Amino acid sequence: MMIKNVMLIDDNKIDVYVSQKVIEKYDPNVKTRAFNNAVLALSFFKLLEANNNIKSLSLPEIILLDVNMPEMNGFNFFKEFKELKVIKDHKIAVYMLSSSICPDDIIKAQKETHCSGYIIKPLTLEKLKKFIHEPEDTEHPQQFKKII
Amino acid sequence: MLTKVNKEVSNLHDKDVLASVRTNYITVILDGDGIIIDSNALFLKLFRASYSGNVLQSSQLLKSLVNSRALYWEICKTMQAGLKWKGVLVHKGLRNRNYRLETSITPVKDVLGNVVKYVAISNNISDYYCKEINNNSVYNSDKQLLESIAKDALFITKHGKIFNTSQSILNNTSDRIIGSYVYDFINPANHEYLSKQIHKVFAEGKVSTYQSIGLTFKGGQTFIVTKIRPVFNLQNEVIYATLKSKKHKDGLKVNKALKAIETKYTNIFHSINVGIIVVANSQGNIIEWNKGAEKAFGYTDTEIIGEHLTVIISKKHVDTGVEELRKAKDRLDNDLSGASIEMIGLKKSGEEFPVDLTMSHWENGKERFYCAIMLDVSKRKKLEDKLRKTTKDLELFLYRSAHDLKAPLTSAEGLLLLLKDEKINEKASVLVNMIDETLGIGRSLLDDLAFASIISEKSREITPIVFEDKITDAMSAVQEMENFEGINFQIDVQQTTNFHFNQELMDCVFQNLLRNAVGFAKPKTSNATSYVSVTVVAADKEVKIIVSDNGIGIDSAHLDKVFDLYFRVCNQNSNGTGLGLYMLKRIAEVFQGKVSVTSELNQGASFEVILPNLKEENQNDD
Structure with missing residues (x-):
């Protein structure tokens, strides 16, 4: 899979920084766009929907989504995310990135149809490579990739 | 005429x-x-x-x-x-x-x-x-009626109905006496006896005399001698009878000791304010009612006596309440001791409140009487609820705290990983590794703490357990540990039946038992090989898990403390959090299981865990 754009949604600046550095190490050409708030990220998508010209250029292939955030947490993000029109013709893989190893969170993520995987913080090069390069399960495209 | x-x-x-x-x-x-x-x-x-x-x-x-x-x-x-x-x-x-x-x-x-x-x-x-x-214009109370009856003669029919009284009783209370039954003024316990006496008088035409004990308003008591005398007509038929009662003077043939005891208990019965005492006959009608009952339910004795017990049971719970009472009655009738029942009582005001109820019974002739002693447990219930809620709040607080404290540690870990990739000199690299280790300990401590705080929550998700798999998982979880390579594992699983438990908790049990055994194995220096044996016997009722090792063992002075929170033995090999065995104990406590340990210093230790099979429980695996 060719990665050009990654969106980071996390209220913790340090974690965003770590993730950006790891992605940079993976491929310096990958652009990252960070939002410290899930609501802002959603409005970014809505803005793209309204403006057709720049859509293909700026849509991320991957979203790394923090779970515990103020205002709108990771799980609530999905409720609005699945209503977006852009996801119908552009495949966007959303991975949850969290420090929580609470099984309840992992099970909840597993049940979420638009969630592609659950990554336990901190993000490392190995983890990143693993979920980008793991061959896609063609039979079960929705299969969950849990990465620890 | x-x-x-x-x-x-x-x-x-x-x-x-x-x-x-x-x-x-x-x-x-x-x-x-x-x-x-x-x-x-x-x-x-x-x-x-x-x-x-x-x-x-x-x-x-x-x-x-x-x-x-x-x-x-x-x-x-x-x-x-x-x-x-x-x-x-x-x-x-x-x-x-x-x-x-x-x-x-x-x-x-x-x-x-x-x-x-x-x-x-x-x-x-x-x-x-x-x-x-x-x-x-003012009627006298029933209590005074009783006293006046004791002095005067009543004219009664063979059914015990009072149709007239002697002239001396003709004061303002007589209105209420005439037309009523003599039984209305007599302790229900004596009804049957009196009825027999009256019947005998009418059938045989003979005078009947009997003694009884009356209670005065203040709890004192009087001995009463009652005479029932038949009145004949010209055909020598008994047409009615006179009933005349006399107070026995003290010092007659009265057993004083008995009298004292009787008075004592009567006073106790009537004066108990906290305990609610209700006596009912076998039909479930209330015949005795003490001050405590009056205070708790709001009915005075004159209002409630004669009413059915269901009056004081919550309408919503009346079916289950009556069922419980019937069961308790059956137990008593079969001479089994009465267990205490929890019920919802109904006050006169319509308010409901929980009561604990114990029943006892006795017989008087053929009639059986049931005494229910109740305790208003509203306060206790409230406290229990509050305690339960506080505990839950605390658990949640602990869980959230552990969880939130972990976030900065993870962030630091991420930064540290970036730092490792930078070109740093060897001295700094040593420090980075030490920080890494410290962060690792902190993180597993917080993970354990978060887990331990929600053990009781886990009881809701019960699924079948395959013990072989659990042990394999636990083994892979501990294989990073220092001593792991040198240890000889002996594993014996006997599982013939379906066993239901919470997956995570069972994982926790095996991981901590193994982590403990591996952590306390002897350093690999001597010619003796270290071993860890795991025995699992899963049966219908419970599972017995025994993990034994020949490690360094536990000092007998510490043996009773190993399950305590944050208890750790000084040991260079172990970097446990002090929570592992505590969690084991918590799991056993929550599910009414058992944990125990036997050990001898330098000989090894053996842990035994017994946990129930939760097969019968509602399976909620979503």
Whole structure:
């Protein structure tokens, strides 16, 4: 899979920084766009929907989504995310990135149809490579990739 | 004289009878349905109403005349049966003046024997019946009634009905006595006995004397001697009986010690304010009611005695409540001890409250009595609920704290990983590794803490356990540990039945047992090999897990502390959090299992865990 754009949604600046550095190490050409708030990220998508010209250029292939955030947490993000029109013709893989190893969170993520995987913080090069390069399960495209 | 008139009534024409008695007697003629079709001037004068229409039902008339329900039914029954009724009715007239009417109601039959009319003839006997009768604005209490009965004679029928009293009792309470039953004033425990005595008097025509104990208002007691004497007519038939009670003077043939005990318990019974004591007969009707019950339920004893027990049980829970009571009664009837029942009580005000209830019983003749001792547990329930909620809040607080504290550690870990990739000198690299290790310990501590705080929550997700898999998982979880390579594992799983438990908790049990065994293995220096043996016996009821090792063991001085929170033995190999064995104990506590340890220093340790099979529980695997 060719990665050009990654969106980071996390209220913790340090974690965003770590993730950006790891992605940079993976491929310096990958652009990252960070939002410290899930609501802002959603409005970014809505803005793209309204403006057709720049859509293909700026849509991320991957979203790394923090779970515990103020205002709108990771799980609530999905409720609005699945209503977006852009996801119908552009495949966007959303991975949850969290420090929580609470099984309840992992099970909840597993049940979420638009969630592609659950990554336990901190993000490392190995983890990143693993979920980008793991061959896609063609039979079960929705299969969950849990990465620890 | 009345009998004579009545005899004539059946032969004479109605109008003729009326004419002859009109001037002296209150006369009313009713049709077969009890509607007044004619009455005389005396009747109208007394009742002060214009009953010129034919609308007044006899039942209404009766109700205004009869203040005892039992008497009312007796008259109705007699009338319906086509028989003659005779007795004294009391009419409350103007200014509360009571009229005593000696009345006879005679059915008039047609040739076919069907009742077509009733003739009621009353003689106003108030003036010479009782002089103080109108001084009755204040009724005396039942307690005083009891005392007055003890002094005076009552005239009773063979059913125990009081139809007259001796002159000496003719004070303002007699209104309430006449027409009532002698049983109304007597402890229900003695009903059967008294009934037998009265029956004997009427059947054999002999005087019966018996002794009983009466209780006064203040809890004192009196011994009463009662005499029932038959009264004969000319044909030597017993027509009624007199009942006369006398207080026994102290110092007669009374056992003083017994009396003291009786008084003591009676006083205790009546004065207990906290305990609610209710006594019921086998039909479930309340016959005793103490102060505590009055305080708790709001009914006074006069209001509640005679009512059914269901009155004081919450309407919503009345079915289950009665079922519980019946079960408890059955247990008592089979001479099994009564367990305590939890029930929801209903106050007079409609308020509900939880009670703990214990029953006991005794017999008096053939009648059984049941005593329910209740405790109002609202306060306790409230505290329990509060405690449960506080515990839950604390668990959640601990869980959230552990969880939130972990976030900065993870961030630091991420930064540290970036730092490792930078070109740093060797000295700094050593420090980075030490920080890394420290962060790792902090993180697993917080993970354990978060997990331990929600153990009780886990009981909701119960699924089948495959022990072989659990051990394999646990082995891979501990294989990073230092000593792991040198240890010889002996694993024996005997699982023949389905075993249900929470997956995560079972993982936690095996991981911590193994982590402990591996962590405390002897350093690999001597020629002896370290071993860890795991034995699992899963049965229908419970599973027994034994993990033994030949490691460094535990000092007997510490043996009782190993399951304590944050207890750690000084050991360079172990970098445990001090939570592992505590979690084991918590799991056992929550599920009513057991954990134990035996050990000898330098010989090794053996942990035994017993956990229940939660097969019967509702499986909630979502």
